Structures are given as C-alpha cells and as structure tokens.
Amino acid sequence: MTDYDYEHLDEIHRVLEPLGVELSEHQATTEAEVIDVARGAVALLVEYVPITEAVIGALDGLRLIVRFGVGYDNVDVAAATRHGVSVCNVPDFGSEDIADHAFLLLLAAARKLVPMANSVQAGRWDVNEFKPIFRLRGQTVGIVGLGRTGSAVAARARAFGMRAVAYHPNRPPEYFAERGATPVELDELLRTADVVSLQATLNPQTRHLIGERELGLMKPTAILVNTARGGIVDGAALARALREGQIAGAALDVVEREPIPRDEPLLGLENCLITPHGAYYTEESVRDLKTFAAEEVARLLRGESLRNPVNRIT
Template sequence: MNKRLKVAVTDYGFPDLHQEEELLRPLGFEFATGQCRTPEEVAALCADADAILTQWAPVDATVIEALQHCRIIVRYGIGVDNVDLEAAAVRGIPVVNVPDYAVDEVADHAISLMLASVRKIPQVVADVRAGEWQIAPRRPIYGLRGRTIGTAGFGNIARAVIQRAQAFGMDAIAYDPYVKDDVFAERGVRRADWATLLADSDVLSLHLPLNAETRGAMSQEAFRSMKPTAYVVNTSRGGILDAEALAEALRDGRIAGAALDVLEREPIERDHPLLRLDQCLVTSHCAWYSEDSLLRLQQFAALEIKRLFTGERPRHIVNKVVV
C-alpha cells in the first residue's frame, strides 16, 4: 500500500503504542498522537485522519463534522459513550469497540468485590490492624451458597460473573431484554424482569451499557426495591448508578453494602460521602486491567483498523453503518 495514511490516537493511558505500530505501519499508516481533553483538541488532531483510535476523549458531533475522510473510529474499551454514534452513522463512519479484551479480568474483579463486600474483608482487616481480634466479626456475615446473584445485563462479562458465582453454589437470575431465552436456559440462569431482579438479588452485579435508557437506572426507587441484606457491585459504567442515592440507601440501611469500580465522575472526590461509609468499597476503574489485557486491548483495537483497510469487515461495529 503506497498511499500514506494517518491514524490519529486522541488519547491513551498505555506506556507506548508498539502494538498498534507493529500492525498498522506496514500498511502505510503514520501516527499522530495526543492527550486530547476537549472536542476542539480532538478535531484539530483528527480532521485529516483516515482512522481514529480513542480512549476517553470526546468524539462528539462537532468533531465528526470536521472529519475529512475518516473511515473508522475505534474505542479502546467496551463502552462508547464518548463517541456520538448517530453523527458517525450519518457520515457513514463505523464506530467499533473492543468488547472481548478483558472479559475474565472484569469478571474476576466483580467477584472479588462481591467476596470482599459480603465477607467484609477490608473492615475485618482494619479491625485486626487496630488490635481487635474477633472470631465472629462484623456480624452479620451470611454465606453465599443458596443465595441469588442477579446481573443487570447478560452479555459476555455478566455470563462470566455468573459462571464464577455458580461455583460458589449461588443461584442466578439476569435481566436482559435483548438476549434470547435459550441463552439463559443453556447457562442455568433464570430470566427476570427489572422489578424481579431488584427484589430477588442478594448480590446485584451491573453489566449494562450507558445510554438514555440505562442512565440513573440504580436510583432511590431501585434501592428501595432491594432487600436490606443485598449488595450492589458495579463494574460497568458509572452513570448507571446514582451515587448520592446509593450513599443515602447505605446510610439508611436499605441495602447492606456496595462495591464500585466505576463512577459517573472520576476520579472520585476525596470528600465523597461514599468514601466515609465502611459498607462501600471503591476501586479505581481498574477492573479491566492486567498486563495481559492491556496488550490485548491495544492489539485488538489496531486489528479492527487493519481489517477495514485490508478489505475485511470489522468485527465489533456498534453503530448502524454498512461497511
């Protein structure tokens, strides 16, 4: 391929871009990189790009309007709420995500948060360090066998979470109106509507995309519908859960605990009320991370560009574009 092509990397948190360069430079791509934070910065970097790789930078309608000959936008990760999908579709630009790079890592993290919350491990560790030694600490702690794990969403990560939870002897239910009945049956999972999911889950693990339908789904009303002994785990998107409503629910004892890897505003403010609640654990949006998944993310994202520019169809197009 003789023509020089440009891939614009709007922003990234990786040590380097060796994975992407090894795959795309042989095709004639040159790299333009930035750490863009505003649409104006993104537009300036990407206006003449043939392909875009983006992590968190806003690729909104004004950016897409400024693109001269871009053929693909790839998001490093699963969620695509930083990209205007409709504007890209109008321009005929496929938006592609990478949903399969960290399924095991996120599932492992979700289960780890569940175990740490239900077993109250951080609190017990803190007690021991403070000189308190109790063989039945932080009562009540309940066993997992026979309890119900529910997942909001039933995609790849939710299924991996349920598989792990079933190994602990937990029953499983899931809410996902877009998944067929036979998929539930194959995995021994009971289909639930939203109200049943909230009412029956002893542990509720969130695995929803962020969109107009799901934003704020975990509201005051949702927490009021849950068991007072229930726990919530969120490793999907922060905007699904109303953090203020969660703090109120925890303070009032409407649910027993929560563990969050994502919040609508990140990083979390140091004086955030959730950080003052023992029954809430917060990790730093790191569920996706392992050294293995880091390499897969970069490689899989670059492969989607390579596919398009070598005559193949990208595997994970998320907007309605004919390629």
C-alpha cells in the same frame, strides 16, 4: 490515538507499521483539542475523551472510530452514523478479567474484607466487629446484562453454590438457559437478589437504571456490585441508601465522575468498597485490547469488514 493512559503502544505499532500507517499519539481532553490533533485522520483510537457530533463533523476524511474498551458511551454513535463514520468497540479483550474483578468485589463486600484487613493493621483482632456475615451458598446473584461478562459472572457464582437470575431484554429463554441463569424482569431481580451485579452498557435507557426507586426494592441485606459504568447508578441515591442501611453494601469499580471527586458522597462509607476503574486490567487484557483495537484499523485500511462495529453505515 486521541488519548491514552498506557505506558507504551508497542502492540499498535506492531499491527500498523507493516501497513505503512502513521500513528499520531495525543493526550486530548476536550473537543477542541481532539479536533486540533485529529485533523486529517482516517481513524481515531479513543480511550476516555468525548467524541461528540462537533468533533465528528469537523473531521473530514474520518472513516472509523475505535473505542478502547467495551463501553462506547463517550462516542456519539448516532452522529457518527449520520456522517458515515463506523464505530467499533473491543468487547472481548478482558471479559474474564472483568468478571474476576466483579466476583472479587462481591466476595470482598460479602465477607467485609477491606474493613477487616484494615482493622488488623490498626491493632485489632476481632471477627465479632464484622457481624453479620451471611453464607453465600444458596444466595441469589442477580445479573443485570447477561453479555460476555455477565455470563462469566454467572459461571463463577454457580461454583460458589449461588443461584443466578438475570435481566437482559429481548433474549429468548434458550439464551438464559445456555448461560445457566433464570430470566427475570428487573424489578423482580432487585427484589429477590442477595447480590445485584451490573454488567449492562451505558446508554440513554440505562442511565440511572438503579436509582432511588430501584434501591428501595432491594433487600436490606443486599449488596450492589458495579463494574460496568458509573452512570448506570444514581450515586447520590446509592450513598443515601448505604448511609441509611436501606441496602447492606456496595462495591464499585466505576463511579459517575472519574477520577472520583473529593466531595463524592460514596467516599468514606465503611460499607462501600471502591476501586479505581481497574476491573478490566491485567497485563494480558491490556495487550489484547491494544492489539484488537489496532487490528480493526488494519481491517478498514485493507478493505476488510470490521469485526465489532456498533453501527451500520449504508
């Protein structure tokens, strides 16, 4: 376990102990530290620390890297493949929880909840301070990335009378129909959506997918929600767009640099709601995440096929 911010790892011990596996627990934050603590490891369980080519190349005997979560942008998958190391993620531990948080961010931004609640605590009581707020029924939510979480967001949006459109490359029309969303190209999504919700993975193609040009396509009344990865959005461009009223608001659970630095331009904006990468978290999701990640290691050691590999070792 290269690094973690959990109080305990009981679920992992419970899965690995019967196999006679030793779990070596660390808090590495750099390449050198990972190489140092992981020498001789058969499998790495990884939360945030970058697993680079240098790390993978230095670890003889390494066969599996399991990323604790959905995104695996901190793992150099191509390098792992070259070195014959499997990489797995845990895509399904909390997609419903993330969708709940994403939809909460949508609702809270639309109804200006946080500034409203803070205004009452500051001694005011006046809904007119928060004009305009628009009706959600009949609005369009544009979902970028219609995977597990994006589909769950679409289902929630429908219950609120919102129309769902989605952008997801290389999927047939039936895929969208089964999920109750209309397929659109990204530019059309940005031009027509009242709320844009990002549920894509971060990779070289999606880095800064939402930048100055894309923000310029959005409606001035639109809200951007990001519970995926900070790197999908150009934060500096977003801060400018919010300051200049190019779009109406943003609600972000992720930012480009985490923990968020003091000089982050997205801080201190009334129309930008930020939560500390907490969308994935419920007591139940964290329990499932630890269990599912450990089970991937157990499968490797028992010679079974892996459940969620993101690369293919030939």
